[in-house]
Amino acid sequence: MLRTLGEKLKELFRSGQDAPEFFENLEDTLIEADVGPVVSAQLAAELKAELKTGLKEEARAREEKSRERAGALLRRRLGGLVRFEPLELEAGRLNIFLLLGVNGAGKTTTLAKLAHYYKNQTGEKGIVLAAGDTFRAGAIDQLLLHGKRLGLRVVSQAPGADPGAVIFDAIESARSRGEKLLLADTAGRLQNKANLIRELQKIDKIIRSKTEPALYKKILVIDASTGQNGLSQAQVFHEAVGVDSVVLTKFDGTSRGGILIAISRELGLPVSFLGTGEDMTSLIPGGKDAWLDSLLEGL
Ligand SMILES: Nc1nc2c(ncn2[C@@H]2O[C@H](COP(=O)(O)OP(=O)(O)OP(=O)(O)O)[C@@H](O)[C@H]2O)c(=O)[nH]1
Numbered sequence: 044m045l046r047t048l049g050e051k052l053k054e055l056f057r058s059g060q061d062a063p064e065f066f067e068n069l070e071d072t073l074i075e076a077d078v079g080p081v082v083s084a085q086l087a088a089e090l091k092a093e094l095k096t097g098l099k100e101e102a103r104a105r106e107e108k109s110r111e112r113a114g115a116l117l118r119r120r121l122g123g124l125v126r127f128e129p130l131e132l133e134a135g136r137l138n139i140f141l142l143l144g145v146n147g148a149g150k151t152t153t154l155a156k157l158a159h160y161y162k163n164q165t166g167e168k169g170i171v172l173a174a175g176d177t178f179r180a181g182a183i184d185q186l187l188l189h190g191k192r193l194g195l196r197v198v199s200q201a202p203g204a205d206p207g208a209v210i211f212d213a214i215e216s217a218r219s220r221g222e223k224l225l226l227a228d229t230a231g232r233l234q235n236k237a238n239l240i241r242e243l244q245k246i247d248k249i250i251r252s253k254t255e256p257a258l259y260k261k262i263l264v265i266d267a268s269t270g271q272n273g274l275s276q277a278q279v280f281h282e283a284v285g286v287d288s289v290v291l292t293k294f295d296g297t298s299r300g301g302i303l304i305a306i307s308r309e310l311g312l313p314v315s316f317l318g319t320g321e322d323m324t325s326l327i328p329g330g331k332d333a334w335l336d337s338l339l340e341g342l
């Protein structure tokens with residue numbers, strides 16, 4: 044059963060294990076949550092110093108106190124390891140968000156959630172979706188369906204069309220209509236990884252030629268349940284086109300989410316949203332507190 048890091052830690056505190064075993068398990072629990080081996084070892088050592096006294100002998104009240112102290116320390120330390128930054132729209136201009144990520148990460152769903160989220164600021168007439176995944180069968184229809192449900196315009200071409208051309212057209216038409224936000228979908232899988240990267244670089248070049256950096260954000264979508272693999276994904280996409288912001292999806296139903304620490308530490312990328320479900324409203328805007336709350340829930 045999938046549980047939060049907080050619930051696992053609580054269980055550990057309740058287990059009444061002797062100190063050495065307890066702290067070893069504590070470190071393992073952090074590693075399981077994708078906090079990363081180096082940070083997990085550091086945090087376990089800090090918690091050891093913080094809690095000091097043997098845990099086995101402690102009465103229930105003492106156990107609760109220890110848990111509280113551990114929770115406060117983890118909140119403070121984990122909170123300092125990830126940079127959360129909201130994605131703000133530049134008023135009165137056409138903002139372009141390009142969604143990137145491996146197949147199944149949640150790009151298209153996140154795109155729709157973002158549209159729903161920003162609709163408040165731009166109005167229905169201010170947002171356009173571009174069906175930049177022309178590769179996967181059904182991807183265009185999936186986006187058209189989202190557009191219909193959200194009452195938003197979708198720019199698409201036939202399956203197999205050049206995604207760069209779809210996005211180029213979307214930018215042109217968005218400008219002429221005075222739209223404020225263009226959300227562009229991309230494929231998560233092509234014939235092979237090299238093709239995918241090349242295509243993204245082509246799309247990136249086209250967008251850059253038509254806008255300025257302040258108005259263009261590349262958003263990397265990472266599935267929280269893929270664990271440490273998320274870091275190598277982030278490295279690949281960041282190297283290929285330069286990522287501006289990360290969205291962590293499927294943060295519901297997983298005790299993992301520590302991968303943001305590795306992505307922050309290794310690549311210095313900020314996080315803008317957390318995806319917590321399949322429906323349009325399950326998107327938490329740039330919240331350190333929300334991330335910590337979800338991660339440590341139950342402790
Ligand atoms: N539980 C949960 N499911 C999600 C979340 N985000 C996306 N999903 C689900 O994950 C699956 C894949 O999502 P998509 O948005 O189609 O993923 P994608 O990255 O566009 O995939 P490709 O188009 O194949 O590259 C769908 O079943 C979504 O409903 C989330 O935050 N929580």
Ligand SMILES: [Mg+2]
Nearest residue numbers: 150151176182
């Ligand atoms: Mg998709």
